[in-house]
Amino acid sequence: xxxxxxxxxxxxxxxxxxxxxxxxxxxxxxxxxxxxxxxxxxxxxxxxxxxxxxxxxxxxxxxxxxxxxxxxxxxxxxxxxxxxxxxxxxxxxxxxxxxxxxxxxxxxxxxxxxxxxxxxxxxxxxxxxxxxxxxxxxxxxxxxxxxxxxxxxxxxxxxxxxxxxxxxxxxxxxxxxxxxxxxxxxxxxxxxxxxxxxxxxxxxxxxxxxxxxxxxxxxxxxxxxxxxxxxxxxxxxxxxxxxxxxxxxxxxxxxxxxxxxxxxxxxxxxxxxxxxxxxxxxxxxxxxxxxxxxxxxxxxxxxxxxxxxxxxxxxxxxxxxxxxxxxxxxxxxxxxxxxxxxxxxxxxxxxxxxxxxxxxxxxxxxxxxxxxxxxxxxxxxxxxxxxxxxxxxxxxxxxxxxxxxxxxxxxxxxxxxxxxxxxxxxxxxxxxxxxxxxxxxxxxxxxxxxxxxxxxxxxxxxxxxxxxxxxxxxxxxxxxxxxxxxxxxxxxxxxxxxxxxxxxxxxxxxxxx
Numbered sequence: 001x002x003x004x005x006x007x008x009x010x011x012x013x014x015x016x017x018x019x020x021x022x023x024x025x026x027x028x029x030x031x032x033x034x035x036x037x038x039x040x041x042x043x044x045x046x047x048x049x050x051x052x053x054x055x056x057x058x059x060x061x062x063x064x065x066x067x068x069x070x071x072x073x074x075x076x077x078x079x080x081x082x083x084x085x086x087x088x089x090x091x092x093x094x095x096x097x098x099x100x101x102x103x104x105x106x107x108x109x110x111x112x113x114x115x116x117x118x119x120x121x122x123x124x125x126x127x128x129x130x131x132x133x134x135x136x137x138x139x140x141x142x143x144x145x146x147x148x149x150x151x152x153x154x155x156x157x158x159x160x161x162x163x164x165x166x167x168x169x170x171x172x173x174x175x176x177x178x179x180x181x182x183x184x185x186x187x188x189x190x191x192x193x194x195x196x197x198x199x200x201x202x203x204x205x206x207x208x209x210x211x212x213x214x215x216x217x218x219x220x221x222x223x224x225x226x227x228x229x230x231x232x233x234x235x236x237x238x239x240x241x242x243x244x245x246x247x248x249x250x251x252x253x254x255x256x257x258x259x260x261x262x263x264x265x266x267x268x269x270x271x272x273x274x275x276x277x278x279x280x281x282x283x284x285x286x287x288x289x290x291x292x293x294x295x296x297x298x299x300x301x302x303x304x305x306x307x308x309x310x311x312x313x314x315x316x317x318x319x320x321x322x323x324x325x326x327x328x329x330x331x332x333x334x335x336x337x338x339x340x341x342x343x344x345x346x347x348x349x350x351x352x353x354x355x356x357x358x359x360x361x362x363x364x365x366x367x368x369x370x371x372x373x374x375x376x377x378x379x380x381x382x383x384x385x386x387x388x389x390x391x392x393x394x395x396x397x398x399x400x401x402x403x404x405x406x407x408x409x410x411x412x413x414x415x416x417x418x419x420x421x422x423x424x425x426x427x428x429x430x431x432x433x434x435x436x437x438x439x440x441x442x443x444x445x446x447x448x449x450x451x452x453x454x455x456x457x458x459x460x461x462x463x464x465x466x467x468x469x470x471x472x473x474x475x476x477x478x479x480x481x482x483x484x485x486x487x488x489x490x491x492x493x494x495x496x497x498x499x500x501x502x503x504x505x506x507x508x509x510x511x512x513x
Contacts, residue, residue, distance in 0.1 A: 030433035033476050034466035038078045044070065044456040049107040050442045050449055053114060053141055060144040062116060063457060064107045066100035069116065071144040077445050078459060086147040091137060092125060093152060099126035106160040106222050110167035114142040115198060117170055119161040130179040134158025136170060138198045153201040157188040162223035164231055164244050168196050169261035171231065173220035186279060187219025187236055192262040204262045213237030214366045219283050226289045230267050234284045238271035239333060240361050251359035268353045270361040270372040275337060282337035290400050291328045323422055329353050330422055334395045342381040346394025348407060349377045350422045378425045380412040380478065397440035406448055408438035414450050418470040426475040429466040
């Protein structure tokens with residue numbers, strides 16, 4: 001057993017390769033296991049996303065939230081230094097008189113052109129969800145110490161925007177429908193915008209990813225693009241992946257054709273548990289298919305036998321052979337939901353894409369639904385016996401590296417799961433400060449940055465204990481949430497008027513801080 005632990009630690013570079021661990025700042029009150037707390041960047045209540053722009057002279061951290069956009073120098077990753085602030089007030093449009101920017105929880109950046117694409121949800125600046133303006137702000141970040149707004153471009157959606165085809169296009173989705181949209185829409189689909197000329201963007205009138213919920217056009221929440229270029233759209237009803245460039249077999253049209261950003265080709269995906277398809281304030285939030293891409297140029301590249309899906313190599317660290325899967329066959333999914341008991345809501349799922357490559361998700365109907373095979377799911381509530389609070393226990397965004405999932409769970413904090421066995425993920429570390437609202441993690445140079453809408457940005461490092469727990473398959477268990485922790489969180493947040501606790505918002509007096 002000891003030999004296996006040492007081997008695992010060597011593989012992950014923990015022996016002799018990690019810098020000496022010494023806490024820079026005392027950790028906040030709360031619960032922490034197998035994490036070292038390094039620092040906190042405060043003054044960013046309502047933060048929703050973080051990203052990194054790389055320059056020849058160094059890297060810059062980009063933070064987005066109700067405060068607008070902030071940039072930080074990353075010369076010392078353990079202690080980023082502020083560079084510039086494009087405030088929420090500078091993002092106001094005619095008619096905006098109160099409130100703050102909202103929300104861009106999946107801010108995308110163009111590394112080559114140094115552009116930031118900032119989604120405006122229709123609820124920004126206290127506007128009604130069904131009539132407020134939505135779209136994308138394009139920000140020039142060539143000089144990270146002088147962020148400049150290029151323009152705002154209106155789009156009939158605006159909850160999230162994702163770069164497609166090397167940021168030549170954006171896919172923008174969500175939230176619930178505008179009052180002028182078709183009455184049979186249960187949510188906004190994906191709208192495609194050409195941003196090759198950032199001074200003159202163009203949005204195609206016809207959306208994509210329609211009929212996603214057993215034939216009903218529903219809420220397309222967010223898009224993640226894997227290393228093979230497949231765009232995975234998560235939303236109410238499930239997850240569907242699309243080719244957006246190149247010549248591929250179209251299993252719906254049953255012919256080879258060329259995929260375009262505005263006319264993509266179905267690849268794979270599908271629905272799942274009943275909760276994924278339910279109406280109301282719940283949605284399949286985001287997903288990842290971690291791969292390294294195709295192994296170089298091959299004979300017949302871009303073509304495939306329609307009976308055999310194109311298979312990438314590589315992985316997220318899962319032991320595919322031991323469990324009978326090929327790399328690229330697994331999909332990792334968050335379902336965001338605050339309805340009912342925490343015991344079954346807002347879980348993290350691992351699903352198989354087998355049997356979904358022939359357009360099944362695009363032919364799914366209520367009478368003949370198609371669902372992915374779910375291998376496992378995980379939620380803190382079932383592991384720690386915490387109180388079944390209904391308003392702060394859902395999963396949110398996650399990142400993946402070397403067989404670990406780093407995931408935000410709102411008031412349940414930041415959790416690290418060992419997912420090398422897709423049938424049995426286990427928790428190996430957690431960070432749950434009091435009054436936390438963990439929104440999204442980011443991995444950078446051996447560190448974990450956590451965007452927490454209550455705290456700003458926490459900077460952490462995994463300790464050896466997390467890898468030892470993974471090597472021995474010994475799950476670490478967090479203590480139950482105390483009643484004081486639950487009440488403290490409830491005092492700071494309230495449900496969104498339309499989406500409920502799925503889009504919880506700071507109470508009056510917090511949004512401007």
